Amino acid sequence: MKNRLSHRLQNISYSQTIAMAAKARELKNKGYDIINLSIGEPDFIPPHFVLNAAKKAIDDGYHYYTPVSGYFDLREAICEKFNRDNNLKYLPSQIVVSTGAKQAIMNVLLSLLNKDDEVLLPVPYWGSYYQMVKFCESHPIIIPTRMNNDFKINPEELEKYITDKTKLFIFSTPCNPTGSVYTYEELKNLSEIFKKYPKIMILSDEIYEHIFYEEFTTTSIAIFPEIYPQVITLNGLSKAFSMTGWRIGYIGAPEWLAKSCDKIQGQMTSCANSIAQRAAIAAIKSDPNDIKYMIKELKKRRDLVLCLIKEIDGFRFNKPNGTFYIFPDISSFFEKKIHGKLIINADKFSNLLLEKSQVATVSGNAFGYDKCIRISYASSEEKIIEAFTRIKNILS
Template sequence: MKNRLSDRLQNISYSQTIAMSAKVRELKNKGYDIINLSLGEPDFLPPNFILNDAKKAIDEGFHYYTPVSGYLELRKVICDKFYRDNNLKYTPSQIVVSTGAKQAIMNVLLSLLNKNDEVIIPSPYWVSYLQMVKICESNPVVVPTNMKNNFKIYPEQLEKAITDKTKLFIFSTPCNPTGSIYSYKELRNLAEIFKKFPKIMIISDEIYEHISYSSEKHSSIAIFPDIYNQVITLNGLSKAFSMTGWRIGYIGAPEWIAKSCDKIQGQMTSCTNSIAQRAAITALKANPNKIEYMIKEFKKRRNIVLDMMKEIKGFQFNKPNGSFYIFPKISYFFGKKLYKKIIKNSDDFSDFLLEKTKVATVSGSAFGNNECLRISYASSEDKIIEAFTRIKKVLI
């Protein structure tokens, strides 16, 4: 049957984060006590003021198709949000609301990319960027970064990677999987490179925008006027509002791109869930300080993870300032025998932790760095402490 599948499908891989989650569910169903530090899903409930307005939307009859790009009221609220939080000016015609940030990215890629176009992706990168580019039959150009520079791309690296085939650059800030945040100055330096190449578009994935522990305010690369028309600013409600299953993502983009995304989405899913859209209006109207309690808890959990990792020889790490991930280097264990198993790479190490400690993580290979491991601290404090107690026990 395999030869009946498209070349496009055979050229991509399953999401390793989703695969690990499936493995965790299977083990839990068999009765194992698994602590899942693999999934980027907050353990909080969405705030009550959002839930109440979703219920209200049901009672008020918002059950029907909406415009493909989303309710006009929601798109206006997104424009207000972009101006309030990011000092970015968009109009409703520049906004497209999609069924999650994944669809929003895919809409953009399908709008822009042709076969053999090149897309520059700094690694470590979010697991789906690479595979999405491959779906479009384009070529990902991966630019490695390192812990010394907090896993951020240098302007010199960026310029060196650009060729006459480069069509797009995609990155996240705060970053999944590293938690790194690009400062205003660092974004300005990258913008200086991009303005030399006005045909290159930029996807700035800012879905972790509010999950920041930095003293510096979040900056969007679209804030620089000389490259504003090159930038697609991506965001959503899954992370900061703990609304992963509601599937609301959105973009602010040049109008010609927004129209293209509307065209593609109209042939794929049409509009996003109407009740989720009404809830999104409420969420995005709210002052971000309404979710500050979550951010404070995430910061506390991050510090617990950092303190506990200090006690485990072989974990090398930096101090991330955003998202809810830590990306430690664990290559110290490569070539070592742990409980009769030779650890060859991060895949082996992640499998070892799951087998011996019943703690689920994700191998760094999924994110373009085989020396590291992604650990999510979106779980409760108690689970995090128990997870690292187990890990410490088998590694020390």
């Protein structure tokens, strides 16, 4: 009955990251000893002050619809957070709280994009960006990157892909899937290009903002005043607060765009979950040092992965400075037979790991970069060590 579906829906594919996670769960339910390193989900319990705020919200009777853009005091707290952590000035009228960062992105795209508009995506990108742009009947324009440049674009590469049809630029820092983090100077250099094209909007995905491991601090591209009116700053609670199932994402944006997102959301889902919003206030108002214990543990796991992956011949990789992913190049295994299977691309390699070592990863094809796979280290050290032992054994 495919011909009954809309052309818009037929134009997109399923999320490959979710599909791999589902496949891993299915095999585990059948009794296979699967180690799932595919999904972007921390294994920590949310902080106690978040859980207590949710319990209090239930007891206090927050059971009903909220304003579409979120409780006013939550939007005030988000403004304070942007000022405290990012040195950004937003008003509550510029904030929209959504059912996860995915809905926040979709609100923005549906507000901005028309048929045949062009959207610039540095590759590798988070896979949903690409599919969401196609859903809006616009064209994803891929900007290549290189591992030896930490998968980051420079101003010259950016400007080369700008045309009179360019409507939007989307990127993440820290980056899913590579773990790369743009420095202040790198973002400043990109901003010099964008200020020449004031009609181009910039969606800056900063949901991994607190998960970085180096001495320099993360920077929001909206900090540069010349392009502030062009920037939508996206964030949420899923990663740093380990609240993936609570589904709270938010944007800070020009007021005209925030109003449009409110309008769309009002016709789609109305408000985000009321109890989760009350808990979000506690999370956002908390001192960033209150979640340092999780970041410290993730850094230990990152360092462990860097040690283990060095022991596997054929993997090339950069050192991730943020997120909880590593994105190794596995193209040295292409055109080789391993356990009777011919490896011709990253899909085949990722499937080999799942079938033969029972370790779930995600093919780089999901992120537009077929030479790599994404490995999540948001699991216990015990599982990480066992997973890499299995991978090493089947490849050797």
